[in-house]
Amino acid sequence: MQERKVLTELQINDRLLWPVLQTPSWWWPAVILASLVLGGGVTAVTLMVTLGLGVTGLNRPVFWGFMIVNFVFWVGISHAGVMISSILRLCQAEWRRPVTRAAEVLTVFSLATAALFPLIHMGRLWRFYWVFPYDFDRMLWPNVRSPLIWDPSAIFTYLTGASLFVFMALLPDMAILRDRTTGWKHTMYSITSLGWRGNPRQFKLQFILGILLSGLILPVFVSVHSIVSWDFAVSLVPAWHATVFAPYFVIGAVHSGVSGVVTMMVVLRTAFKWQDYITPDHFDALGRLLIAVATAWLYFFMLDVLFAIYGGETKEIAVMNQRIFSWPWGFFFFLIVVLGYIIPVGAWMFRSVRRNIMWMFFLSIIVNMSMWLERLWLIIPGLQNKERLTFNWSTYQPGIIEIMLVFSSFGLVCLGLLIFSKFFPLIPVWEEKEGQLFQAEIKIGNRTVPAIIRE
Amino acid sequence: MTAHTAQAGHAEHTGPHHVNPRPNLPEGPAALTKDVAERFAHPRLGALLVISGLMFLGGIAGVVMRISGGYEDRAAWGFYAAIFAWVLSTGCSAPILSVATRLTKGYWRKPLVRMTELFTVSTILLVLLFIPLMPAIPSVASHVSFWMTPASTPLEGGPQWALLLGVLGLMVCGLGLLYTSARADKAAIAEQSGGAAAAGGWGGTPNQWKVMRQGITYLGSFYLMFLIFVHLLVSIELAITLVPGWRDPIFPAFHAITGLQAGLATLIIMLAVMKRLGGYDQYLGLDQFWNPAKLLMAFTMLWFYFWWSAFIIFWYGRTPAEVGVLLATEFGPYLTPFVIGFVLNFVAPLLLLVWNPIRVSFNGPVVASVLIVIGNFFDRWRIYGGAFGVNPLGGHELPLDRIPMTRIPDLADLLVLLGALGGMVFFYLIASRIIPPISLWEVKEGQLLTRVQTLLRNTVTVIGKPE
Numbered sequence: 001m002q003e004r005k006v007l008t009e010l011q012i013n014d015r016l017l018w019p020v021l022q023t024p025s026w027w028w029p030a031v032i033l034a035s036l037v038l039g040g041g042v043t044a045v046t047l048m049v050t051l052g053l054g055v056t057g058l059n060r061p062v063f064w065g066f067m068i069v070n071f072v073f074w075v076g077i078s079h080a081g082v083m084i085s086s087i088l089r090l091c092q093a094e095w096r097r098p099v100t101r102a103a104e105v106l107t108v109f110s111l112a113t114a115a116l117f118p119l120i121h122m123g124r125l126w127r128f129y130w131v132f133p134y135d136f137d138r139m140l141w142p143n144v145r146s147p148l149i150w151d152p153s154a155i156f157t158y159l160t161g162a163s164l165f166v167f168m169a170l171l172p173d174m175a176i177l178r179d180r181t182t183g184w185k186h187t188m189y190s191i192t193s194l195g196w197r198g199n200p201r202q203f204k205l206q207f208i209l210g211i212l213l214s215g216l217i218l219p220v221f222v223s224v225h226s227i228v229s230w231d232f233a234v235s236l237v238p239a240w241h242a243t244v245f246a247p248y249f250v251i252g253a254v255h256s257g258v259s260g261v262v263t264m265m266v267v268l269r270t271a272f273k274w275q276d277y278i279t280p281d282h283f284d285a286l287g288r289l290l291i292a293v294a295t296a297w298l299y300f301f302m303l304d305v306l307f308a309i310y311g312g313e314t315k316e317i318a319v320m321n322q323r324i325f326s327w328p329w330g331f332f333f334f335l336i337v338v339l340g341y342i343i344p345v346g347a348w349m350f351r352s353v354r355r356n357i358m359w360m361f362f363l364s365i366i367v368n369m370s371m372w373l374e375r376l377w378l379i380i381p382g383l384q385n386k387e388r389l390t391f392n393w394s395t396y397q398p399g400i401i402e403i404m405l406v407f408s409s410f411g412l413v414c415l416g417l418l419i420f421s422k423f424f425p426l427i428p429v430w431e432e433k434e435g436q437l438f439q440a441e442i443k444i445g446n447r448t449v450p451a452i453i454r455e
Numbered sequence: 456m457t458a459h460t461a462q463a464g465h466a467e468h469t470g471p472h473h474v475n476p477r478p479n480l481p482e483g484p485a486a487l488t489k490d491v492a493e494r495f496a497h498p499r500l501g502a503l504l505v506i507s508g509l510m511f512l513g514g515i516a517g518v519v520m521r522i523s524g525g526y527e528d529r530a531a532w533g534f535y536a537a538i539f540a541w542v543l544s545t546g547c548s549a550p551i552l553s554v555a556t557r558l559t560k561g562y563w564r565k566p567l568v569r570m571t572e573l574f575t576v577s578t579i580l581l582v583l584l585f586i587p588l589m590p591a592i593p594s595v596a597s598h599v600s601f602w603m604t605p606a607s608t609p610l611e612g613g614p615q616w617a618l619l620l621g622v623l624g625l626m627v628c629g630l631g632l633l634y635t636s637a638r639a640d641k642a643a644i645a646e647q648s649g650g651a652a653a654a655g656g657w658g659g660t661p662n663q664w665k666v667m668r669q670g671i672t673y674l675g676s677f678y679l680m681f682l683i684f685v686h687l688l689v690s691i692e693l694a695i696t697l698v699p700g701w702r703d704p705i706f707p708a709f710h711a712i713t714g715l716q717a718g719l720a721t722l723i724i725m726l727a728v729m730k731r732l733g734g735y736d737q738y739l740g741l742d743q744f745w746n747p748a749k750l751l752m753a754f755t756m757l758w759f760y761f762w763w764s765a766f767i768i769f770w771y772g773r774t775p776a777e778v779g780v781l782l783a784t785e786f787g788p789y790l791t792p793f794v795i796g797f798v799l800n801f802v803a804p805l806l807l808l809v810w811n812p813i814r815v816s817f818n819g820p821v822v823a824s825v826l827i828v829i830g831n832f833f834d835r836w837r838i839y840g841g842a843f844g845v846n847p848l849g850g851h852e853l854p855l856d857r858i859p860m861t862r863i864p865d866l867a868d869l870l871v872l873l874g875a876l877g878g879m880v881f882f883y884l885i886a887s888r889i890i891p892p893i894s895l896w897e898v899k900e901g902q903l904l905t906r907v908q909t910l911l912r913n914t915v916t917v918i919g920k921p922e
Contacts, residue, residue: 219756222760226760226764230767230768233768234767234768234771234772236772236774241768241772242704242705242768243703243704243705243706243764243765243768243769244704244705244708244764245764245768246705246760246764247705247708247760247761247764299683299708300708303704303705303707303708304704306704307702307703307704308704310702311700311702313702437910440908440917441919442904442906442917442919444903444904444919449904449919449920449921450919450920450921451904451906451917451918451919451920452917452918452920453908453910453915453916453917453918454915454916454917454918
């Protein structure tokens with residue numbers, strides 16, 4: 001596991017910085033494609049703002065639809081960065097090095113994308129400022145007891161923390177780029193690298209900052225998805241009002257986030273030809289991690305389902321009946337369990353699958369399909385329950401606008417990552433060099449064993 | 456191959472020295488086995504063995520007194536159920552550190568895994584404690600049950616037998632794990648004393664090592680699964696189903712997480728005992744206290760997170776059923792145990808462990824652990840005391856005028872509590888006289904795989920990772 005190819009500093013610089021210093025042939029077509037997909041979303045938002053929320057499938061009582069599902073999904077994906085980066089950094093896991101940057105950047109872009117959806121969902125986006133207590137003269141105060149107020153606070157705190165995390169880890173790499181670029185790029189890197197010279201004091205301060213940020217961001221990471229879950233759970237909507245929602249949402253987010261990192265690593269490895277850096281060992285380690293995470297997710301999922309039935313309350317039973325036995329929710333339930341647990345975990349039990357790049361790619365995709373469906377399955381049936389007044393009975397059919405928004409969110413995240421990859425290396429150069437220094441081997445009898453150095 | 460050649464050059468450059476990373480430990484397999492064999496059954500632990508044995512006997516007397524009081528007054532069994540859950544959460548949850556660190560290949564685990572696994576003998580005590588409790592668990596017929604049987608359908612004994620199977624399964628996996636991991640060491644000690652016959656057929660062949668490693672992985676994984684399953688059943692059948700309206704899906708997870716916190720704390724206390732009284736001072740270094748202390752701090756924060764996640768939903772929901780549950784188990788007659796549990800499980804340990812000089816020390820984690828083990832008992836008492844005090848009504852709400860009174864423990868309860876504590880220590884010490892408390896083969900493996908060398912101007916430890 002700890003065995004890595006020995007590379008010189010020059011080789012590392014050349015290999016990891018080439019997408020920044022040159023432009024890969026596929027880069028522009030990929031940017032155009034992502035922009036087109038995103039353009040669809042911009043068109044959809046423009047139409048919705050012009051014509052009103054009536055163009056969506058939202059109705060009474062299903063006030064929350066695809067946009068909120070997408071919001072929860074992208075917040076979930078954003079949990080990858082902290083999970084991978086902070087925890088593995090605190091545990092000093094050596095295999096983290098090529099994975100951290102991509103995971104952190106995925107966090108930033110997916111979180112920013114997630115934050116857009118409640119705004120779009122408001123219909124009148126320009127009134128977002130109402131959640132801030134900005135004007136004392138108005139005497140209008142947001143209700144601080146509402147989770148809809150906690151949400152923006154948590155998300156922006158997390159976004160700030162995650163951005164700082166990325167920036168802190170980028171400093172040495174930006175200094176390397178500063179010394180290899182000219183013109184406006186040189187000026188930009190000179191400003192952003194904050195005078196980094198790579199002396200021992202700077203590295204020591206950066207190390208301390210990394211540990212501090214890792215420790216501080218972990219509670220934020222847990223609180224963000226917990227607060228998102230409380231958007232639902234503190235209400236009295238049947239099947240939403242469950243105590244397990246907070247850890248259940250967090251572990252589901254980690255499941256989908258780590259799977260998202262696997263998807264991204266396969267793409268990076270293939271697109272940038274980084275086979276020497278992202279190896280089957282990394283997929284093996286992530287696969288083992290995912291077995292534990294997926295099992296914990298299934299445990300909370302089953303607790304949620306069992307306790308909804310256990311109480312024997314009519315409304316809870318009705319919603320669960322709809323979720324499990326009615327079309328299409330019953331089919332979604334089946335897909336969630338099969339695609340989210342049975343197929344992937346069954347496959348990850350085999351080392352050969354964990355080390356097979358294409359298998360890992362396929363499995364990470366189906367996990368995230370399952371996780372998106374899970375959010376849909378959790379949110380919509382609870383609102384569709386039949387209240388006493390029959391004029392409130394309705395079902396939900398998503399409109400084309402909402403479907404376009406879902407696809408465009410993928411376009412936005414991909415576009416963000418593509419642009420980032422043009423300015424910064426997606427594998428930390430300095431961490432790779434440090435990793436080379438920290439590898440060793442020891443001889444036991446006539447065998448040579450790979451080893452790592454611990455200070 | 457190229458990588459190996461180049462790395463070898465790198466290693467030579469940095470200058471590996473075959474220095475013993477633990478200079479106090481005897482070097483070489485034979486010397487290590489001899490050293491542990493000599494410390495086996497340290498005389499200073501003898502006094503502790505006698506005291507804990509007497510406490511255990513007192514506990515048996517307490518159980519007899521409790522049974523002679525009959526089962527009509529179910530509330531009288533609340534304290535006993537709390538003791539049962541406490542043993543599950545402390546002694547029986549401690550071996551999880553061994554399972555987890557083996558799966559994650561934590562290098563600091565090697566000197567302490569056996570001391571962790573010796574706690575699996577607490578499962579015997581758990582089974583012994585459960586048998587008298589079985590008749591106190593109400594049948595499914597009288598209340599809303601996890602088994603989803605309509606109240607009119609009698610399913611006498613259903614929960615009891617499921618629970619018994621659970622605790623028996625936990626015991627079998629635990630003892631199997633202990634036996635499997637200790638085979639090689641038993642053989643080494645037997646060989647040292649000239650009794651090769653006692654090695655139980657262990658010859659140290661590659662196949663035996665392979666089977667042993669796989670056995671440890673599988674039995675450890677099953678132990679973990681059984682432990683979570685038993686926490687699930689205990690928290691549901693002995694608490695949730697007894698209180699009308701208590702629909703709390705996070706509670707089994709809260710029970711398990713807080714159990715793991717208390718289990719870790721129990722282990723740290725025992726490590727301190729073995730270090731100070733057992734003569735294993737040089738085997739248990741700062742790493743063996745500091746690393747579990749970091750985990751303990753994480754679990755302490757999880758204690759609050761899981762409790763808060765349930766509390767905020769009930770607080771916001773404010774349905775009559777939720778108010779009833781909060782009153783029965785937290786803010787009503789059991790407010791004092793709840794507050795003590797809250798302070799000892801969360802506030803005090805967090806304030807201690809968050810401070811580096813305390814966390815990175817021998818005594819700091821031990822003090823925090825003692826607080827947590829005591830706090831865990833108070834937490835279990837408020838849960839099970841409150842739940843057993845309620846008469847199952849078969850409905851969906853606990854009427855506020857039926858909130859039970861605080862049940863003050865009587866002599867029988869206190870004797871059982873002392874007996875449970877003594878029993879855990881007694882069983883542990885007996886086991887540690889049969890099986891070496893140090894995992895010899897793993898410490899030897901650690902010595903082989905660890906080197907000290909200089910890197911630039913620093914002294915660093917090099918850890919071999921063969922897998």
